[in-house]
Amino acid sequence: MEPLDRDLDETEIELAAEPMLINVGPSHPAMHGTVRVVMELSGETIERCDVQVGYLHRGFEKMCERGTWTQVYPYVDRCNYVSPMLNNVGFSLACEKMLGIEVPERCQWYRMILGELARLSDHLTCDGAMAMELGAFTPFLWMVKARELVWDVMEEETGARLTHSFGRVGGMAAPPTPGFKEHVRAVVDQIRHVMDEVKRLLLGNRIFLDRLEGVGVISVDDAVSLGWTGPALRAAGVPYDVRKSYPYLKYGEVDFDVPVGSASDCYDRFMVRIEEMEQSARIIDQCLERMPDEGPINADDPRVVLPPKDEVYTTIEGTIRHFKIVMEGLKLPAGEVYSFTEGGNGELGFYLVSDGSGTPWRVRIRPPCFYVTGGLERVITGQMVADVVPCFGSLNMIGGECDR
């Protein structure tokens, strides 16, 4: 549909009453991460709307073409910034697929644990924000406090709470700290506890349920056609989870369920995330048990992994290796690859095109919430203005990922 922007001259005092044009965003508390929705209302019902994204477009894909493959990590971190480790892991897997190398087992478990912690952080933020916007401030604070615990683990491991750029092609930037497993176990216990309390507070509340049930329904065909993946698609009834359908790392060896909704409304999307948090906790428990306590984290490939610093300063081979990897970049073979993992919002895909030199030719990030937000128009048309808040919240559009 054509844009509904109109520059109204201020002298025109009489605003059209039917239909009424209002502008929500981009600077709006309900518009997580700057989205603009121009709506045409008839009373309270939205007749037409135009969702305009791009306010957080930072030109990542262009910037990636100006550095080396390792310099892409800070950019992918800042895509889905509530679950950055999942982006890091996804990009690492894409580069490793292109190189044909596999990381050691310990690293695979490590990546899974950190990834699932990031997923917990993502779902805590999304559901917490949804609750807050409907007026339930307490569960939001509890969930954000739980998120702080996850970030404490991240800070301990990587040095940064949010945008840690921790992944590397062929491994991770550093091995796990000595107290890693105990710390994570404690945090997961706490999160389970917090979630129990949140569920008891929210899920019996009449107002909460009325605002979410039956609101923002989308048909399965529409969802699939729109390219929806992740919790939004699973709430619609399609049991598609990349971890189950195309297992990567060690997801094929751990037990977990994929929660699938049926009504495809905001309530299902909310609940799918709550259940997924429990499943993530299950995965983390199993990974913690199975992760070896010793062993290398990085693959043993001199073309790709940086040497230890003492070797760099004392041997010529170490210096050359460091030099080649840092100055010329990793030489991914010429060609293209599409690699995908389960991000916080769905199928996070990386389409990488390499020309054989150390500089990426094209880094395409397939953002799951770009396609999900593309469906926002279909979801809120016909709903009332107040329903925009839970609908948009349940779709979990992360501005950084949608706009890059």
Place this chain on the structure above:
Amino acid sequence: MAKALLQLIQLEFPDAVLETHSQHGDDTVVVDPGAWKAVARFCKEQLAMEMLADLTCVDWPHREPRFDVVAHLHSLSKGQRLRLKARVGDAEGEHAAIDSLTELWASANWAEREAWDMFGVVFTDHPDLRRILTYPEFVGHALRKDYPADRIQPLVPYREVENIEKLPPFDHHEGMSFGRQTHLASRGDD
């Protein structure tokens, strides 16, 4: 097992398929742009590709046709994936037109808008082809290799305030002024 996909497409469209490959396990078929929609429809209806996972472009400025339009298709029911490619556009980036797939998959709507915005590839019969990630007054197509990353764009004037001195956030001397590649198609004409 997935090799059969490529063979099925080649059997159905013997003239339109230009090349196929399965690098790193991704089945890819390059088709003639004129057959783009027909092949896509075949994939959706006969090969059960219910989802268009992604649609984007790649710019190869020293090759003609210049742009690769790349679509990733996914069959949820069969667990199969396919990459469709077509090559459009001349050396200047003009006449890069290809059919829109919005009629087949709704995800093509925004994906094609982004491809238009970033590359300048026109999708004919798209219901609403306008910029999505950049603002309407943006000049140029940002992801083309000959678009310099440090170009300053025209600023949209404030509405009623006159003669306001609006400065760009970064001067052209600031920020990362160099990149590892300088894909400047022409370093000046003299």
Place this chain on the structure above:
Amino acid sequence: MPSFKLDGQDIPFEPGETIIAAARRAGVDIPHYCWHPGLSVAANCRMCLVEVLPPAGRKAMMLDVLEWDADKQDYVPAKKPKLVPSCQQAAGEGMEVASSSSEHVARARGAVQELLLLNHPVDCPICDQAGECRLQDYWLEHQGTKKRMHDEIVHKPKGVVFGPTIVYDAERCIVCTRCVRFCEEVVKDPVLEKRERGNLSEITLAPGRELDHGYTLMTEHVCPVGALTARDFRFKARVWFLRSAPSVCMGCATGCNAYLDFDPRDDTVYRHRPRENMAVNQYWMCDEGMLDYRRVHEGRLLAARVRGKKATLGDALEKAAGVLSGVDPERLGVVLSAQHSNEDNFALLRLGRDYLGTGHIYVSGRAEGLGDQVLKHADKNPNAAGVTALCTSTPPKTFAELAKDIHDGRITHVIALGSYSSDATKTEALGKLQGLVTLATREGPVAKHATVVLPVSSWAECDGTFVNAKGMAQESEKAITPRGDSLPGWKLVAALAKQLGLPMAWTKLAQVRKAMAPEAGATVAHATGAEA
């Protein structure tokens, strides 16, 4: 043509050619250090070893070796085929050579690389060769292992000043003797020699001598590692920030093909490198030419001047038009420049001869210098032949004749391209002119006496064609953006013509070339070829 197989690929070869030379011509690279297509074969680095499979019915020559057996944790006797240096082995019809497809060759390469790095200093951060160093490239491609030696490396002299242009570092040297062979064979001056033996070997100068022949920078160019470094380029720039523009040396009429290496971030030219062209300069360049890149940045004229005072380009063009308009064509002289490209000269010729109607065409340039038997030409101007060709029937007169004509009052106004005068004793005559418009890249006698000076871009800042003494027209490509207010010569001439109200409306170089086509004479020759 006879051919042999290299890793299954058919490689044609000339009779007598070695495997590595034939492979290079076919575009296949066999790793090497000491071999160079322009020098004799030394075969001391052993990096180019390949496996020549024995002909049918014969057994390969096997050598006894000791191999590490991981199960027994001990060395056990084994056999391996004798590998052959491809730089020395002449190719034979039907020969089957295994290079990257043979695991013996892969092990040999890894071993040679390890040996070469055994005593190598950890100098990469301060070594100029970083980024274009074969030790780095081959380590990544062929070795990839860590250092096995835990002793201190052998220490040798570092920073030895060999001469006014070259510094030597013996620790980095792999004693491939490319520099020794170059001085002996190409320059015929055997000033370098290898001394000592084993891991103490190093390169040394002949007693009482310095490395001071006219081609010393080529020893740095052939050195595959950072042992020989050019004092001119040391520590100035890192090569991965530099881009290369294929260019032509402006030092003399030989017109050696070169690369101009420049940093696009700040538009600075850092050095010349020779470009292979078997018809002109083979693989080499002289020191004068190598250092000639400095003329892009030193002594440049970057702003227009009117009567000695700085002016804007627009003002200067106006004044220049004022000087030239209404001048009797019989009293007007046009001075072409053998230092400038065909396009610049053609534009000025078009303006002076065809539009303003003068028949008095002169040519100026740098004075003659010393030539030699290797590469240097006595004529120190790159485009003298081009200017002569442009003037078709009547060759241009010399600078001395111009001075005489001015002195006799026959010429009162002059438009000149370039500021060199080929005869230093005659430049005072220029002071007698009523009006002198000079289009120049640098300060010089012709610019000194000018009424109006217009700044021209040097050869590094625009594309241009230059014809060398052999009559070959070669194209030099643009490297950096024009400095200061300068513009390409042909553009300034067109702007001047516009001021004079003449219909010369060129905006693109392609238009100038098109107009030039029937007059330029020789066809444009583009050099090709990889670097050794």
